[in-house]
Amino acid sequence: MARLTKAHLRYLKHHGIEPEEAFDASGLKRAEYRPRMKAEGKFVAYGVTPCHNGHALRNRYGNCIQCSPASIAFARRSELSGYLYLARSSGLGLIKVGFSSDDPDNRIYIANLDGYGGAWDWQICATVWADHAGAKEIAVHQSLSDFRAERAWIRNGTAIVSKELFDCDLAAAIGALSAHLTAKELQMIEYR
Ligand SMILES: [Zn+2]
Known part of the structure; x- marks a missing residue:
């Protein structure tokens, strides 16, 4: 690590x-x-x-x-538009708040191949396309900082620590995400 x-x-x-x-x-x-x-x-x-x-x-x-x-x-990442997503692992009982430049489903596919955070059952709960999505992802992480749940896990034989996992319920994560979106982006959230 x-x-x-x-x-x-x-x-x-x-x-x-x-x-x-x-x-x-x-x-x-x-x-x-x-x-x-x-x-x-x-x-x-x-x-x-x-x-x-x-x-x-x-x-x-x-x-x-x-x-x-x-x-x-x-x-610069923070300037980029892209997808913000919320995913949940039932096994861990944690929420992942992430950014994907073009394809959150592919991101979660990779997360489940890697066993991100020690879980292989990540499922997307919500996605939204947003301007300055990198900066908004960081802002959402900061809003949820009281719930941050670091998990050491093994990727390709090497220990690393996940930094975008939160021990909160989905409603709290949606609330934190929504607080950083524009009115137009709020209408574009896709729930699954
Ligand atoms: Zn150098």
């Missing part, structure tokens, strides 16, 4: 990147973390092999963002 160091956090903050925009890529090869990061709209990978200058933050293409900070300027 990898952790963001204080130096990493300082670097991210300096460049206006939220820690939630970072993806724990430990145990994954570049070809494995790239599609996962794309699916989740994640911008920076940590837990990667250090570059020749000893940095260990890379973009989803595997380039060191500290050696080439210009790459930070484009494709």
